[in-house]
Amino acid sequence: MGHAMPVSHVRVTGTERITPRTARVTFTGDALPRLMEDRPDQQMKLCLPREGRSLEEGLLPEQDAEDAYGMRWYEAFLAIPEPVRPWMRGFTVRSYDRAHNVMAVDFVLHGDGGPASRWGAAARPGDVLGMVGPSSLYARPLPTTSAGMLLAGDEAALPAIATVLEALPAGTRALVYAEVADAAEERELPTAAGGTEVRWVHRDRGGSLVAAVREAGADLDGVGAAWVAGEASAVRALRRHLVGERQLPRSAVEFSGYWRRALTQDDAPTEEDLAWAAERAADSG
Structure with missing residues (x-):
């Protein structure tokens, strides 16, 4: 794996609106063949102009x-004068076609005027972005279970959920709770090997992911692990x-x-973020 936190450039080859608020953008790049791994939930950051x-x-x-973890690189990145410093946003690789060297990434168009929404809505073939990662340093194994697997998330998590469904071991039954803006x-x-059931939760009808899972009752009986x-x-x-x-x-x-409702990834970490990091560390300890 060469560098732990590789930095490269990717070029848009196509765009497709897969839902009214989701743009799937395909990219190619010279570094992709050595960076892409055959695993779910490959996270990276894109540098947006x-x-x-x-x-x-x-x-x-x-x-x-x-610079294994990219700390020195990140300091140099922050030293770029702010008026020209790219926005850096986290994404999950939806798919990678090794035969054609094409990576697909989904952009959620929140309508909030944020840089990722703006760029994703306007992307055209030939546009070039910087990419940091993905890196096997941050790969986390899927929890294993002989029972069912619960997958829960919002729009930002759907590309990763799709890759997890594709990677589940044969026979694993998957139950998905997915929060989206509307129908x-x-x-x-994708259908997991043992079958997939999806429960869509709509925000325009007052639904929330947390409430839906808390109120799932017997629907979650037989679930032995969760992502x-x-x-x-x-x-x-x-x-x-x-x-x-x-x-x-x-x-x-x-x-x-993946994201914080009140803050963008350009902001310094909050006390809540630090508590979250400590909770993660305690879990993996």
């Missing part, structure tokens, strides 16, 4: 082979419910807080 659709050549700092945002999800991702406070609440009330072993609940 402040103005326009393509990142300026030479704007991103060079890599240092000794138009529902989409086909939860999405907005950080919702993920924490679900994890507490699954470990506390549902009595799932901590080791059987894998979780990831």
Whole structure:
């Protein structure tokens, strides 16, 4: 695996609106064949230009082979003057076609005017972005269970949920709880080897992921492990419910807080973020 935190450039090859609020953008890049792994939930960061659709050549700092976790690279990135420093946002690889060297990434178009929504809505073939990762350093194994697996998340988590469904061992039954804006945002999800049942939760009808899972009752009987991702406070609440009330072993609940409702990834970590990191560390200890 060369560098632990590789930095590369990717170029748009196509865009498709898969739901009214989701743009699937396909990319190619010289580094993709060595960076892409055959595993679910490959997370990376894309560097989005402040103005326009393509990142300026030479704007991103060079890599240092000794900089395993990318800390020195990140310091150099932060030293780029703010008016031109790209926005950096986290994404999950939806798929990678090795034969054609094409990576697909889904952009949720929140309508909030955020940089990722803006860029995803305007992306055109030929646009160039920077990419940091993905890295096997951050790969986390799927929880294993002979019983059913609960997958819960919001729009930001759907690409990862799809890759997890595709990777579940033969015979694993999957139950998906997915929170989306409205019925138009529902989409086909892959079928796990043992079958997949999907419960869509619609925000426009007052639904919330946390409430839906808490009120699931007997629907969750037979679930032996869980994979939860999405907005950080919702993920924490679900994890507490699954470990506390549902009595799932901590080791059987894998979780990831992709985004914070109140803050962007450009902001410094809050006390809540630090508490979240400590909770993760305690779990893996």
